[in-house]
Amino acid sequence: MTPLSPPLPERFGLPARWRGAVFGVLGVVVLALLWELYTVLGPEDGVVIGTLTVLPRTSDLAMPHLATMFARIFEPVTGAASARPLWQAVAAGSLFTLGIASVGWLVGVIVGLALALLLQRFRLAESAILPWIILSQTVPLIAIAPLVRRWGAQLQFGEFTWESWMSVALIASYLAFFPVSIGALRGLGSPDANHVDLMHCYAVGWWKTLWRLRLPASVGYLLPALRLAAVSAVVGSVVAEVSIGLRGGIGRLIVEYAGSAGGDPGKPWAPIFGSILVGLVAAGFVGLIGLFLRRFRRGEVSI
Amino acid sequence: MKHRTTRLGTIATVAALGALVLSGCSTSGGTGGVTDAASAGLTPITLQLQWVAQAQFAGYYAAVDQGYYKDEGLDVTIEEGGPDIVPQDVLAAGDVDYAISWVPKVLGSIEQGANITDVAQIFERSATTQISFTNKDITTAADLTGKNVGSWGFGNEWELFAGMQQAGVEVGDISLIQQAFDMNAFLSGDIDAAQAMTYNEYAQVLETENPDTGELYQPEDLNVIDWNDEGTAMLQDAIWANADKLASDPDYADNTVKFIKASIRGWIYAANNAEEAAGIVTAAGSSLGQSHQLWMTNEVSKLIFPSTNGVGLIDEAAWANTVDIAMNTKNETGATIITAEPPATAFSNEYVQKALDELTADGVDVMGADWAPIDVTLNKGGN
Numbered sequence: 001m002t003p004l005s006p007p008l009p010e011r012f013g014l015p016a017r018w019r020g021a022v023f024g025v026l027g028v029v030v031l032a033l034l035w036e037l038y039t040v041l042g043p044e045d046g047v048v049i050g051t052l053t054v055l056p057r058t059s060d061l062a063m064p065h066l067a068t069m070f071a072r073i074f075e076p077v078t079g080a081a082s083a084r085p086l087w088q089a090v091a092a093g094s095l096f097t098l099g100i101a102s103v104g105w106l107v108g109v110i111v112g113l114a115l116a117l118l119l120q121r122f123r124l125a126e127s128a129i130l131p132w133i134i135l136s137q138t139v140p141l142i143a144i145a146p147l148v149r150r151w152g153a154q155l156q157f158g159e160f161t162w163e164s165w166m167s168v169a170l171i172a173s174y175l176a177f178f179p180v181s182i183g184a185l186r187g188l189g190s191p192d193a194n195h196v197d198l199m200h201c202y203a204v205g206w207w208k209t210l211w212r213l214r215l216p217a218s219v220g221y222l223l224p225a226l227r228l229a230a231v232s233a234v235v236g237s238v239v240a241e242v243s244i245g246l247r248g249g250i251g252r253l254i255v256e257y258a259g260s261a262g263g264d265p266g267k268p269w270a271p272i273f274g275s276i277l278v279g280l281v282a283a284g285f286v287g288l289i290g291l292f293l294r295r296f297r298r299g300e301v302s303i
Numbered sequence: 304m305k306h307r308t309t310r311l312g313t314i315a316t317v318a319a320l321g322a323l324v325l326s327g328c329s330t331s332g333g334t335g336g337v338t339d340a341a342s343a344g345l346t347p348i349t350l351q352l353q354w355v356a357q358a359q360f361a362g363y364y365a366a367v368d369q370g371y372y373k374d375e376g377l378d379v380t381i382e383e384g385g386p387d388i389v390p391q392d393v394l395a396a397g398d399v400d401y402a403i404s405w406v407p408k409v410l411g412s413i414e415q416g417a418n419i420t421d422v423a424q425i426f427e428r429s430a431t432t433q434i435s436f437t438n439k440d441i442t443t444a445a446d447l448t449g450k451n452v453g454s455w456g457f458g459n460e461w462e463l464f465a466g467m468q469q470a471g472v473e474v475g476d477i478s479l480i481q482q483a484f485d486m487n488a489f490l491s492g493d494i495d496a497a498q499a500m501t502y503n504e505y506a507q508v509l510e511t512e513n514p515d516t517g518e519l520y521q522p523e524d525l526n527v528i529d530w531n532d533e534g535t536a537m538l539q540d541a542i543w544a545n546a547d548k549l550a551s552d553p554d555y556a557d558n559t560v561k562f563i564k565a566s567i568r569g570w571i572y573a574a575n576n577a578e579e580a581a582g583i584v585t586a587a588g589s590s591l592g593q594s595h596q597l598w599m600t601n602e603v604s605k606l607i608f609p610s611t612n613g614v615g616l617i618d619e620a621a622w623a624n625t626v627d628i629a630m631n632t633k634n635e636t637g638a639t640i641i642t643a644e645p646p647a648t649a650f651s652n653e654y655v656q657k658a659l660d661e662l663t664a665d666g667v668d669v670m671g672a673d674w675a676p677i678d679v680t681l682n683k684g685g686n
Binding site: 077142145153246247256258259260264268 | 356
């Protein structure tokens with residue numbers, strides 16, 4: 001049963017697929033150690049150059065111990081008898097935000113792909129629309145979030161009414177479509193000129209060229225773009241939730257718990273961990289999509 | 304075959320995750336408003352708050368919970384605000400029927416074209432203060448010279464600037480520091496005098512452990528500059544209505560009286576039943592700690608009761624003072640809130656007077672002359 005050549009190099013006595021996970025965990029542990037070390041060894045008033053604070057204070061208020069944050073997660077949200085544990089509240093908020101971010105991601109991916117196809121098909125569209133796509137990302141989110149909510153509130157078709165969470169999803173999609181459109185456009189344009197010429201020689205139409213050549217070639221560009229879009233959708237959701245104070249999600253918890261930063265320093269960190277978790281789950285979900293497209297993933301680029 | 308099974312496994316995982324995500328979405332249908340499905344015959348009314356649910360709005364939540372709005376034939380939905388939600392803009396755009404906002408902030412919007420009216424001045428007194436630790440020796444606005452002074456900005460700074468201007472302190476004499484949602488900058492000493500609402504940030508400090516004593520900070524540790532005492536207080540939480548609709552729609556004008564009437568009853572209930580009112584707000588979705596919520600209920604009641612003229616009646620002298628400060632106080636960029644007197648439609652006592660008359664006829668005490676606050680003990684972290 002000895003293979004002629006080992007399929008995966010086994011350094012450190014670990015299969016390669018586990019190595020990534022081990023190093024990932026190790027990275028988190030190192031970060032945690034650095035945090036704790038700094039709170040012990042760092043100067044109490046932080047490092048200040050001129051009037052600019054370069055490194056934070058080491059007080060329990062500014063940098064609570066990790067133990068404080070973790071212990072806090074298992075305590076109830078408030079002192080009320082009916083209060084549930086903090087981790088439950090954060091988990092519920094995370095799921096809510098994940099749901100909104102997924103809707104935003106889906107819409108963003110569809111719009112991004114459609115734009116990329118349009119730009120790929122018509123040269124004129126590329127020069128006319130591409131600058132606008134890039135410009136769109138310079139609009140400050142917090143400025144448009146309340147506007148989107150207000151415009152949405154005026155929408156009504158029959159039974160359908162625009163809910164506030166849809167505004168948040170729309171903003172998530174606004175952030176998510178950008179990497180998809182740019183990544184897909186590059187991917188669709190990535191086949192070698194001689195491959196495209198070959199298609200021409202065979203008198204293959206644009207659609208078939210797209211299906212047989214351009215789409216498979218774009219996968220390597222598309223996957224990192226999708227992952228980036230997933231993370232952007234999560235960030236967009238949280239920021240928009242904060243902005244309009246939407247109840248139920250991580251953003252709202254961040255706003256609500258901020259006030260207890262003084263008396264209960266561990267509490268405001270809980271939703272931050274929640275949003276990190278949502279980002280990881282979202283990125284992991286895109287990783288699953290990558291499994292389906294394995295055979296197209298030659299020469300994947302990283303963005 | 305092995306390849307096949309892993310792919311099937313992947314499909315199953317993706318499907319499961321997708322289902323999870325969709326179920327997360329379907330529960331998000333509600334907007335968090337307080338609605339009643341079986342509201343046959345009631346007029347639907349939406350109220351826009353200026354922040355998320357908390358005891359600052361206890362009276363409105365109590366009026367919903369106690370059925371006061373329903374008694375008046377109104378089915379009231381409360382829309383929460385957020386950091387970037389501007390209630391007066393939402394109201395002027397016609398998305399809601401009434402909004403809660405501070406007078407100075409709305410005066411600016413009115414000058415820019417929002418046609419809305421202050422129909423009931425619920426908070427008679429201002430809750431904005433500038434607090435500092437006693438060792439900083441800041442007891443009057445004049446003492447702010449040369450200090451690091453915190454402010455939230457965004458229209459929350461005018462009482463501070465008016466107080467300084469009155470004391471002869473120029474904006475250039477202080478170093479103005481942008482304050483965050485929390486009081487950490489104040490607690491760590493980056494801010495000498497921080498802006499604090501009596502019902503919120505002041506309590507946040509008192510819920511924090513003093514590292515020198517191991518106990519919570521005490522009121523004795525703090526100096527408070529109260530703008531009510533300094534004479535530069537401005538009018539805060541008021542009920543705003545759409546001025547065009549008040550003039551053109553008799554039903555809306557009628558509902559305005561009913562809405563104010565039930566809201567006042569809600570505030571009377573909150574003032575006399577602080578524990579219950581705090582519980583109602585928590586049940587409505589606020590995640591503030593128990594003692595903090597109770598403190599807030601008690602403190603906002605102090606802004607209303609005892610009432611000078613009856614809850615909600617706009618005191619013309621206080622209004623004139625607010626307008627005067629809005630026209631003559633310059634901020635750090637040299638701008639004032641407004642450049643000219645607001646139009647006559649900016650406030651009206653017509654509706655609140657009717658509401659007060661009806662309440663008095665029903666035997667409701669709208670003055671609260673004998674009302675006294677309760678003693679609230681704050682716990683660590685507000686819990």
